[in-house]
Amino acid sequence: MGTARGPFEPEFSELPQQIPVFPLSGALLLPGGRLPLNIFEPRYLSMVRDAMAQPHRLIGMIQSRDDSEEDSLYHVGCAGRISSYSETDDGRMLITLSGTSRFRLLSCENVEDGYHLARVTWTEFEADLTLTEAQINRDHLIDVLRNYFKLKGYTVDWDHIQDCEDERLVSTLSMICPFEVSEKQALLESPDLAARAELLVAILEMASHSEHDEQGAKH
Known part of the structure; x- marks a missing residue:
């Protein structure tokens, strides 16, 4: 509950x-x-x-x-x-x-x-009206996030990110990252926190690969 x-x-x-x-x-x-x-x-x-x-x-x-x-x-x-x-x-x-x-x-x-x-x-x-706990791979999410922010050149308060509880972290990242409209909609429609976290990691990884390829093409 x-x-x-x-x-x-x-x-x-x-x-x-x-x-x-x-x-x-x-x-x-x-x-x-x-x-x-x-x-x-x-x-x-x-x-x-x-x-x-x-x-x-x-x-x-x-x-x-x-x-x-x-x-x-x-x-x-x-x-x-x-x-x-x-x-x-x-x-x-x-x-x-x-x-x-x-x-x-x-x-x-x-x-x-x-x-x-x-x-x-x-x-x-x-179920949206209550706070629930879910098992997410937080360490993997942070690793993927570090790579994404590095490629984007974003300055980040990592201490603040580490202090965020899981739901707030996943929700905030889903809301503020510059994803496509369809990607944001998919995050919204994810059935629960665990599924949303998995999808968030996948989107971050795809965006990182795309950013890496674009940067490589410029050299």
Whole structure:
């Protein structure tokens, strides 16, 4: 059995059947993760105001595929609770979403203010609401990560990485690394932490091989 993620997170029975969704390719949110957002479009300012008026304060993050079709949204996204909020003098809202649970998109419509309101189901993702432990090969993940960051030329606080517990480490890396949209979606849809960690290692290894080949071709 896992433990609840935090005192302000909703119970599974409290999750709504409709939530506003923010389509943003490349912006991945995972349960337990934290995603800062800079909101400036009028329709999404309205979306944040409406979400803040609800007890759950949830917004669904969902990616679209690499095309521009209207029906290009992926079917699985992740809802986040607005856990911090501030306003700027130039009319923007700075918010942070704390990842609550993944959802499956059933239907989507535009509301009068222009943003998307989605009908969703949470049934297959009930386990997202609790912290669970999983066996991952952390040492191998760190080794692959060192090679990836070295090839990319990134400066990294390794002490901080070593201090991260497994779920936070895997979630943060999945969210911040510059992966393809399809790769981020695959990480989101991984059934559990162990599967997500395995996929993360595979993506890092493929990216490292590609980066190594590109650097070799330049010499």
